[in-house]
Structures are given as C-alpha cells and as structure tokens.
Amino acid sequence: MQLLYLLIEIIVKCVVVFAGLMIVVAYLTWLERKVLGHIQIRYGPNRCGPFGLLQPFSDAVKAFFKEDLVPGRSDKVVFVMAPMISIIAAISIFAVIPFGNQFTLPGTNWVVKLRLADVDIGLLYIFGVASLGEFGIILGGWSSGNKYGLTGSLRAAAQMISYEVALGIAIVGVLILSESLRLTEIVRLQGGGFWNWNIWYQPVAFVLYLICGLAEINRTPFDMPEAEAELACGFNIEYSSMKFALFFMAEYAHMVTMGAVAVTLFMGGWQPIIPQLSFIPGIVWFCAKLFIFLFFFIWQRGTFPRLRYDQIMKFGWKILIPLALINLLVTGLIVSLKG
Amino acid sequence: MAETRLMTINMGPQHPATHGVLRLVLELDGEVIVKTTPHIGYLHRGVEKLAESKTYHQVIPLTDRLDYTNAMGNNLGYVLAVEKLLGIGVPKRAQYLRVLMAELQRIAAHLIWLGTHALDIGAMTLLFYNFREREEILKIFEEVSGGRLTPTYMRIGGVSKDLPDGITDKIKDFVRAFPDHIKEYETLLTKNVIWLKRTKGVGIISKEDAINWGMTGPSLRGSGVKYDVRKAFPYSSYEEFDFEIPIGSVGDVYDRYIVRLREMEWSNAIVEQALERLPKGPVIANDPRITLPPKDDVTKDIAALIRQFKIASEGFQPPKGEVYVGVEASKGELGYYLVSDGSNKPLRMRIRPPSFLNLSALPKMIEGSLIADVISAIGSIDIVLGEIDR
Numbered sequence: 070m071q072l073l074y075l076l077i078e079i080i081v082k083c084v085v086v087f088a089g090l091m092i093v094v095a096y097l098t099w100l101e102r103k104v105l106g107h108i109q110i111r112y113g114p115n116r117c118g119p120f121g122l123l124q125p126f127s128d129a130v131k132a133f134f135k136e137d138l139v140p141g142r143s144d145k146v147v148f149v150m151a152p153m154i155s156i157i158a159a160i161s162i163f164a165v166i167p168f169g170n171q172f173t174l175p176g177t178n179w180v181v182k183l184r185l186a187d188v189d190i191g192l193l194y195i196f197g198v199a200s201l202g203e204f205g206i207i208l209g210g211w212s213s214g215n216k217y218g219l220t221g222s223l224r225a226a227a228q229m230i231s232y233e234v235a236l237g238i239a240i241v242g243v244l245i246l247s248e249s250l251r252l253t254e255i256v257r258l259q260g261g262g263f264w265n266w267n268i269w270y271q272p273v274a275f276v277l278y279l280i281c282g283l284a285e286i287n288r289t290p291f292d293m294p295e296a297e298a299e300l301a302c303g304f305n306i307e308y309s310s311m312k313f314a315l316f317f318m319a320e321y322a323h324m325v326t327m328g329a330v331a332v333t334l335f336m337g338g339w340q341p342i343i344p345q346l347s348f349i350p351g352i353v354w355f356c357a358k359l360f361i362f363l364f365f366f367i368w369q370r371g372t373f374p375r376l377r378y379d380q381i382m383k384f385g386w387k388i389l390i391p392l393a394l395i396n397l398l399v400t401g402l403i404v405s406l407k408g
Numbered sequence: 409m410a411e412t413r414l415m416t417i418n419m420g421p422q423h424p425a426t427h428g429v430l431r432l433v434l435e436l437d438g439e440v441i442v443k444t445t446p447h448i449g450y451l452h453r454g455v456e457k458l459a460e461s462k463t464y465h466q467v468i469p470l471t472d473r474l475d476y477t478n479a480m481g482n483n484l485g486y487v488l489a490v491e492k493l494l495g496i497g498v499p500k501r502a503q504y505l506r507v508l509m510a511e512l513q514r515i516a517a518h519l520i521w522l523g524t525h526a527l528d529i530g531a532m533t534l535l536f537y538n539f540r541e542r543e544e545i546l547k548i549f550e551e552v553s554g555g556r557l558t559p560t561y562m563r564i565g566g567v568s569k570d571l572p573d574g575i576t577d578k579i580k581d582f583v584r585a586f587p588d589h590i591k592e593y594e595t596l597l598t599k600n601v602i603w604l605k606r607t608k609g610v611g612i613i614s615k616e617d618a619i620n621w622g623m624t625g626p627s628l629r630g631s632g633v634k635y636d637v638r639k640a641f642p643y644s645s646y647e648e649f650d651f652e653i654p655i656g657s658v659g660d661v662y663d664r665y666i667v668r669l670r671e672m673e674w675s676n677a678i679v680e681q682a683l684e685r686l687p688k689g690p691v692i693a694n695d696p697r698i699t700l701p702p703k704d705d706v707t708k709d710i711a712a713l714i715r716q717f718k719i720a721s722e723g724f725q726p727p728k729g730e731v732y733v734g735v736e737a738s739k740g741e742l743g744y745y746l747v748s749d750g751s752n753k754p755l756r757m758r759i760r761p762p763s764f765l766n767l768s769a770l771p772k773m774i775e776g777s778l779i780a781d782v783i784s785a786i787g788s789i790d791i792v793l794g795e796i797d798r
Contacts, residue, residue: 109536216417220439220779289530290602374602375530377780378439 095125142214155205155319169351210304221303256338328362428793463723472558480513483562502566517738525787566692611785625740631659
C-alpha cells in the first residue's frame with residue numbers, strides 16, 4: 070500500500086512539475102516580450118486576451134499549424150532528434166531542483182517533499198544533463214546542411230564547452246563551503262536569514278555563474294550560435310514549425326533552470342529572507358527569487374550589444390577561467406586555514 | 409592530408425543585416441574572410457532612364473526614391489542642378505528653408521543609420537529610441553510638405569510652400585530636446601565596453617585608401633579627411649551658417665560612428681540657426697517661364713491660368729548644355745550630372761550616388777576580419793541600396 074501511495078505521489082509530482090515548468094516557459098516568452106517592449110517604448114503583446122496573456126497559446130497553435138519542413142540535404146534522423154535532445158535535457162534538470170521544503174497532506178500523515186528526486190550528486194547531475202542539451206544545438210546546426218547553421222553550431226560547440234569549464238570551476242567554491250553535491254543540503258546550510266546565503270560568501274563565483282550562465286543559455290551578449298544579424302539565426306535557420314518551437318522552449322526552459330540553480334546555490338533556495346517570514350510557503354520564496362533572475366536575463370538583453378566570437382573565447386579563457394581558479398584557490402585556502 | 413577548401417557563403421540578398429538587398433559572396437577560411445565580392449542591382453528601377461522621359465519638374469519625385477532615408481537632400485541636389493542649368497536665382501527664404509529641411513532630413517537619416525547599425529551589432533533597444541525621434545521629424549515634414557518618407561518639397565526655383573503656422577514651435581521643441589537624446593544614445597553605446605570592443609579597430613580604412621576609393625561623407629571623414637561639400641563648395645547659403653566638420657582619426661567603425669553622432673549635433677545647430685535667421689519673403693522665384701504662378705491667381709487671372717497650364721503640361725526648355733552639382737547628402741557627396749539638348753526633358757541624367765562608391769571600399773575594409781566585422785563594417789558605411797542600384 071505504502072509503495073502504491075509513493076508511486077502515485079511521484080507521478081503526481083512529475084505531472085505537476087512538468088506542467089508548471091511548461092506554463093512558466095510559456096509565460097516567460099510573454100514576459101520577455103512585455104518587458105522588452107516596455108524597455109523599448111512599445112507595448113509588447115496586448116491583443117490576445119487581457120494584457121496579451123493568451124499570446125503563448127496563440128503562438129503554440131500557430132507553431133503547430135506551420136508547415137514542418139525538413140531540408141533535402143539534411144541528415145534527417147539527426148535533424149529530427151536535435152530539438153528533442155535540447156528540450157529533454159532542459160526539462161530533466163528540473164528533476165533535482167528543490168522548490169520547497171515539505172508539507173504534510175491535510176488529513177493524513179503523508180509527508181510530501183517538494184522535489185522530484187533528492188540525489189546525492191544533484192549538482193553533478195545538473196551539469197551533466199545541461200551539457201547534453203548542447204548536443205541538440207550542435208547537432209541541429211550541423212545536420213541541417215546549411216552553412217549558416219554549420220557556423221552557428223561550430224560557434225556553439227566552442228563557446229559552450231569553454232564557458233562550461235569556467236562555470237564548473239566557479240561552482241566548486243560553493244561545493245567547498247557546503248561540502249555536499251546534494252542540493253537540499255546546500256539549501257539547508259543557507260537557512261536562517263539572507264546573511265547566510267552563499268552569495269555573500271562566494272560573490273565572485275556568483276558573478277562568474279551569471280556570466281557563464283548567460284553564455285550557456287545563449288542570451289545576448291553571448292548569443293553567438295544564433296547571432297541573427299550575422300548568421301541569420303544560426304543553428305536553427307532551417308527549423309520550422311514545432312521543431313523550431315521546441316528549440317525555443319528548450320532555450321527558455323534552460324533559462325528557468327539556470328535561474329533555479331542560481332537560486333538554489335547562491336540565494337538560499339526556498340528559505341525566506343529572514344526567519345520571521347517563514348510563514349510564507351517556501352515555494353513562494355523560490356518563485357520570487359527565480360523571478361529576479363529571469364528579469365535580469367531579459368533586462369540585459371535589452372541593454373547589451375553582442376560580443377564578437379573571438380572576443381567571447383578570449384574573455385572565457387583569459388579572464389573567466391583564471392578568475393574562477395583564483396576564487397577556488399582563495400576559498401580553499403580560507404576553508405583549510407579555518408580548519 | 410585532406411585538401412582544405414575555402415567555404416563560400418552567400419550573404420544576402422535576403423539577410424537581416426545587409427541593409428536591403430545587398431548580396432555579398434564571402435569566401436571564408438573558418439570565420440576569417442579571405443575575399444568579398446559585393447553584388448548589386450537587386451533594387452534597380454532605372455531612375456536615370458526614367459528621368460529622360462519626364463519633364464524637369466516631374467523628375468523631382470523620382471529623386472525622393474534614390475536614398476529613401478534622405479529624400480529632402482536628394483531633392484535639393486536635383487533642383488540645384490536644374491537651377492544651375494537655367495541660371496536662375498532662388499529667394500533667400502527658400503534657400504534657408506531648404507537648408508532647414510535638408511538638415512532635419514540628415515538627422516533623420518543618421519537616426520535610421522544609428523538604429524540599424526546598433527541592431528546589427530546586437531543592441532536592439534536603441535532602434536526604437538531613434539525611431540521615436542525620427543517620428544518627430546517626419547511629423548514636421550508631413551505638416552510642411554504633406555509627405556513623410558517622400559516629401560518632394562523642393563521645387564525648381566524654391567520650395568513648394570511656406571512653413572505652416574505653428575510649425576516653428578514644433579521644430580524648436582525638437583531642436584531643444586534633441587541634444588539630450590544624443591546623450592541617451594551615448595549612454596547606451598559610447599559608454600558600453602562591448603560596443604567599443606565591437607567597433608574600435610574594426611573595418612579600418614586609411615586616409616589614402618578612402619580617397620582612392622572615392623569615398624565621401626561621414627565614411628570619408630571618419631578616416632580623417634576634412635571634406636564636406638557644404639564647406640568646400642557651399643550651396644544654398646551654407647556659407648552663412650556656423651558649423652564644424654567632425655573628423656575621425658583611425659578610420660575604423662568607431663570613428664565613423666562618432667563622426668555621425670557629432671554631425672547630428674551640428675545639423676541640429678544648423679536647424680536652430682536657420683530658424684533664428686529665417687528671412688522674410690517669397691519661397692519660390694517668380695519666373696514666368698519656370699515656376700508656377702501663385703495658386704490664388706490661377707482661378708482669377710487668365711494669364712496665370714495659361715502659365716500654370718503650360719508649365720504643368722510641357723514644362724520648360726532650358727538652354728543646351730551640361731551641368732554637375734554635388735551636394736552633401738547624409739551618405740556623402742550626391743552628384744547630379746544633367747545634359748540638356750534644349751528640349752523640355754533631360755537628355756541624360758547621371759546620378760553619383762555616395763553609397764555606391766562607399767560600398768566599393770567594403771571588400772578592402774573587411775579583408776582578413778571575421779563575419780561579425782562584416783556586419784559592423786556594412787553598418788558603418790551606411791549604404792542604402794535604393795541609391796546604389798537607382
């Protein structure tokens with residue numbers, strides 16, 4: 070009986086998390102257009118429903134009804150698989166993100182933990198799966214048989230690999246402090262008020278994480294693989310219909326995960342700002358903090374020009390990685406001196 | 409070892425950043441450009457040939473459509489050429505109005521350039537701010553001439569009509585507010601490290617090369633050559649205005665960007681001066697052979713009616729001869745070469761489009777740079793294909 074309940078719980082949680090993530094992704098596209106619109110003295114979507122709130126659905130319907138074109142010179146199997154790889158990787162990261170602590174189901178003594186899986190190697194899992202997602206972009210550009218696509222995917226390969234190194238090294242600082250790869254443990258250690266958050270103990274790692282995170286999710290100023298002005302959309306140039314939409318969803322889902330991981334690692338996860346405010350459910354805190362990051366991702370897109378490809382590589386290898394290493398060294402020294 | 413070949417990429421004519429229908433065939437070694445071949449002609453409308461079958465007045469609307477961001481300046485060059493052919497003078501007020509409009513148009517054209525250039529480099533927000541200001545200018549044009557993009561405001565011998573009531577206040581408001589807007593653009597771009605990295609040292613063309621390729625306008629001045637038709641061969645009373653010619657030093661994308669920004673400020677100053685010193689008087693020369701009579705007279709006076717009918721239907725016959733007039737359009741020296749055989753239509757009209765010559769220097773500029781630099785270089789020479797293909 071217990072096992073059956075557990076199974077039901079897992080299935081329900083999976084469905085809820087998946088649906089929640091999809092809704093967040095859908096409304097993130099709306100939010101992006103709305104925020105960018107207001108930055109750029111225009112309105113953004115405001116025709117579909119009140120404040121354009123139905124716009125994501127109308128976009129989805131439109132994407133479904135577009136002709137699904139597979140170019141003749143493409144590698145068809147890889148071409149079809151690439152967007153799937155992207156979206157699956159982006160979504161599966163959410164399996165280990167803890168969005169809240171736990172609560173008891175009213176009327177029973179059944180405790181529901183607000184996370185899908187609480188694995189020991191949570192952080193490792195996240196970075197492993199996130200890098201898988203890049204295969205989607207690389208393969209997608211390469212298989213479409215288009216020179217712009219090829220250039221885009223080559224850039225994606227180079228950029229993402231080099232920024233992942235910096236990202237990984239930056240995160241190790243947090244790991245040294247929390248002595249665990251388990252995300253719930255990392256969050257628990259940051260409890261008891263905002264002064265305990267890792268952002269104060271690892272500010273350099275936080276900034277590095279944000280910069281590399283932007284490169285990971287291909288946002289301006291690091292949107293090299295897309296670079297619409299130069300490569301006319303780059304890796305997804307040949308994609309149409311729902312395949313294009315999948316790439317798009319993957320990008321936004323990746324944006325949400327990047328934000329969620331940042332909240333977990335640096336901003337105390339579901340923990341309230343001060344302990345006195347703990348009557349507000351953890352999931353509200355989590356979403357509020359996540360929103361700050363999402364807003365940042367959108368905001369900077371409206372502000373920055375795009376870097377050039379070689380400048381991005383130089384910046385990654387000559388500035389970010391040494392900085393991350395120094396940060397790691399200093400953190401290690403301080404921790405070992407403290408005993 | 410396997411044979412390595414260069415990759416050929418077709419950039420355009422359908423490409424978001426080639427400013428219209430320019431087609432570049434790029435030969436790439438990785439992302440480094442080995443050879444560039446610009447292909448033009450996708451927007452050819454035969455303006456020069458069309459002009460041969462139209463009377464001199466009827467050619468004016470054609471010139472609007474050359475560089476469609478700089479219609480007033482194009483009008484001005486053409487009417488100056490015809491006036492030189494005819495040897496007629498233009499009233500002072502008309503000359504000032506022409507300067508006023510041409511400089512407003514220069515600001516509008518540079519605003520489009522700035523917005524699209526920034527968009528190409530990835531700073532998309534600026535475009536909307538630029539279009540906000542450009543809209544004010546277009547509103548002024550609409551009130552003055554009736555047209556926004558293609559105002560066709562200039563006439564042979566003057567301008568089509570005087571300023572309407574209340575427009576001076578609107579222009580003054582614009583002139584007052586505009587320097588602050590330029591500061592706003594500079595906060596977004598000039599002070600942005602990424603922007604500097606993308607523009608400094610990119611697309612360099614030396615002083616000598618720029619002259620040899622026949623570049624003119626801000627693209628030439630970016631390389632440090634102090635040549636501006638408004639100063640070198642003043643026309644339409646430009647010698648009476650106080651303004652400076654901003655020049656760059658290195659000749660890279662950044663220099664051309666700064667030159668255009670400063671030029672907008674000086675244009676703004678010229679507009680202000682023109683408004684302040686705007687003389688009173690007629691806005692079009694009263695030459696019965698050439699200019700239309702006042703509209704009121706046409707309905708009352710039979711002589712005026714005949715004059716109106718003659719000029720509107722068959723135009724006028726300038727003396728035999730040929731003239732060349734160059735004006736400083738927003739992209740550079742825009743020249744009109746007119747040949748008259750004494751009939752009411754030009755025998756030949758040849759246009760010297762500044763963008764065409766500026767574009768020819770592009771392959772030189774981007775040799776050995778990356779794909780991303782092609783985009784910033786194209787943006788920085790500010791080409792308009794309507795003028796290149798004509």
